[in-house]
Amino acid sequence: MTELALVQSSHDPALKSLDDGQLRFIRSNAAEQLSAIDILTWGVKNFSTRIALSCSFGAPEGLVLLDMMHRIDPKSRVFVLDTGRLPQATYDLIDRVRDRYDKQVEVLFPAADAIQSLVNDNGLNLFYESIEKRQLCCRIRKVEPLNRHLATLDAWVTGLRRDQNASRVDTPKIEIDRAHDGIVKLNPLADWSHEQVLEYVAEHEVPTNRLHRAGYPSVGCDPCTRPIAAGEDPRAGRWWWENDDTKECGIHVEEKGSGI
Ligand code: SF4
Numbered sequence: 001m002t003e004l005a006l007v008q009s010s011h012d013p014a015l016k017s018l019d020d021g022q023l024r025f026i027r028s029n030a031a032e033q034l035s036a037i038d039i040l041t042w043g044v045k046n047f048s049t050r051i052a053l054s055c056s057f058g059a060p061e062g063l064v065l066l067d068m069m070h071r072i073d074p075k076s077r078v079f080v081l082d083t084g085r086l087p088q089a090t091y092d093l094i095d096r097v098r099d100r101y102d103k104q105v106e107v108l109f110p111a112a113d114a115i116q117s118l119v120n121d122n123g124l125n126l127f128y129e130s131i132e133k134r135q136l137c138c139r140i141r142k143v144e145p146l147n148r149h150l151a152t153l154d155a156w157v158t159g160l161r162r163d164q165n166a167s168r169v170d171t172p173k174i175e176i177d178r179a180h181d182g183i184v185k186l187n188p189l190a191d192w193s194h195e196q197v198l199e200y201v202a203e204h205e206v207p208t209n210r211l212h213r214a215g216y217p218s219v220g221c222d223p224c225t226r227p228i229a230a231g232e233d234p235r236a237g238r239w240w241w242e243n244d245d246t247k248e249c250g251i252h253v254e255e256k257g258s259g260i
Contacts, residue, residue, distance in 0.1 A: 031174040036188035050154035052077035058219030061159025079106035083141035085221040108145045155184035
């Protein structure tokens with residue numbers, strides 16, 4: 001890319017609050033050579049209180065990142081989307097983390113009036129009736145609260161890994177998130193394996209969701225998560241009544257042409 005193109009694109013209103021140095025770094029793909037802790041250090045140094053970790057408290061990746069970010073900056077921010085349908089084990093873990101790290105976990109709730117209408121119009125268990133209704137529930141309970149929160153940030157951190165499923169194989173370690181107003185999205189564990197995640201958890205005694213030990217590789221909302229049998233795909237326990245290609249909640253969407 002020419003210097004002129006770079007300057008022009010830095011004025012792109014979709015690229016929120018990024019200076020030329022940050023843009024140049026992201027575009028250079030230099031982050032691909034960095035470790036997870038180096039990427040988080042870059043994020044905390046560049047965005048301070050305007051960066052936050054998105055942690056579901058239902059998968060070990062988010063807890064690994066929380067532990068790393070806490071070592072870099074004990075005041076680093078973390079948020080969780082409380083859909084109102086999480087299992088008790090997840091609420092227990094959130095409080096355990098608050099105690100262990102002496103950290104405020106920002107708990108985000110869906111809009112009360114939207115939940116009221118959703119339930120009045122569709123009942124409490126609408127997600128089993130159709131893909132459209134399941135996606136509507138995810139949108140109101142997860143996606144909209146996330147979007148509202150990301151609008152207040154310049155960068156966010158996720159636990160996405162490339163080997164989690166086919167749609168994540170190209171996940172970069174740092175990207176511009178055009179689906180969220182051009183803020184920066186850090187995926188520091190993109191090239192980690194599941195085994196590496198578990199090794200970090202064991203080595204640093206990172207707290208994790210107790211339902212993992214009951215056969216749940218990842219824990220989402222209580223009515224939409226079940227344990228899996230030995231040898232089953234880890235995603236088989238999420239929205240098990242749907243086909244694999246519909247199994248996303250809309251949080252990690254890729255906008256067409258979002259490449260930088
Ligand atoms: S995972 Fe299930 S209960 Fe949770 S928001 Fe999505 S559809 Fe609703």
